[in-house]
Amino acid sequence: MLFDNHKKTIKPYLAIFDLDETLIAADSASLWNAFLVQKGLAPQSLLEEEQRLMQAYAKGTLDMNTYMEATLQPIKGCDITKISALVEEFVEEKIKPALYPDALARIEWHKKRGDHVLIISATSEHLVKPIATMLNVEDVIAIELETINGIFTGNTKGTLSYQQGKVIRMKAWLDNQDTEFKGSYGYSDSINDLPMLDAVDRPFAVNPDPALSLHAQVQDWTIMDWRHDNNILR
Template identity: 70%
Template sequence: MPTYLAIFDLDETLIAADSASLWNKFIVAKGLAPLSLLTQEHAMMTAYSKGTLDMDSYMKATLAPLKGKSHHQIQPLIDEFITDIITPAIYQQALERIEWHRKRGDHILIISATGEHLVKPIATVLGVKDVIAIHVEQHNGIYTGATTGILSFKEGKVERLKIWLQQQHHNYKGSYGYSDSINDLPLLSLVNKPFAVNPDPTLAMHAQMKEWTIMNWRHDNNILR
């Protein structure tokens, strides 16, 4: 029997924060990256909110601290980061919505414009197996500081989704899509049932004009903001 596909953005949608920004603060605090990274990232995230971010430049800047380091060196830090910082940031409503889809028998997929080294383990905590995220290059288990393939950002999310669907050999009855960001307009415009979750002002206006469902999820921990 054909099932529905439920597609979730990650940052500010399933969690009450941006995981990449929190990770950058985390590695600066750990002495793995210079404080200047946060100033640089802040400017880039301002561009992101306006829909003008150069994602290739962002990934190069934020992956630079990992360059030359091994997966085995970084993984314990990622585990600590997810346990201490990300898990408390998960929206309870997000877990409930994922469970709602799971009980229906829907196929759940997270598509994120964050590096897979963060997205995959976060998805595991959320109980989601299938992930599309930015490929972070490693050679013999060593981070190169580069990315590979199509960046899953803006139209890149749609391109990566289409490739993923071809690999699934599965006909879906329909699709749901959830995101907070105007950067995901190409993806939300593609799905059958789009939902704007805590949308930024531009997406909120678009959602209202299109009569999309707007969902307001709240988190008690203001420290995460």
């Protein structure tokens, strides 16, 4: 498990949410790439390449370094401020309509309990952090991007928060907290997040892909059906 309760003051539970296809009914990185093409800032071929890479993601075989190298090309050499303004427009136009009402209700449920909410994503931080801000979630773990003098280099840095990398990053995050937690909840849709879900005390499969659905049934995990057009929390 993620926790060593012998060193710090114990506080309420930690609620860990994946982002794409868990909190939103879409993949934010895919929407962003399409947005860049729509704006004339990336070629149509980017979407074709990404579609091929996402097929590997669905099978749990994607090389995330390859994906990031391909999809960061449009912002390589761009000023952070310019991209931040674009992301703000993107979040308002593309992400807000894709939010699962059930996800918003579940976050609120945890907050009312006094739990600490953390979003962890295999999408890059320049997208995940503004989305988390919109959701009133302060703590985020996402793929970190290298910048030099306020310019994106097109490279990532550190451990990529993907598959086992999510657990590595979570453990590092926990080590930097002033408090410990009684335990943890985890929410995801993807078999790629199996390491994360195995690491928490209370795993939930949200609209799971076929592989995660089968695993969840075998392990007797709770499976949650969140509908984009339904704002009633189950």
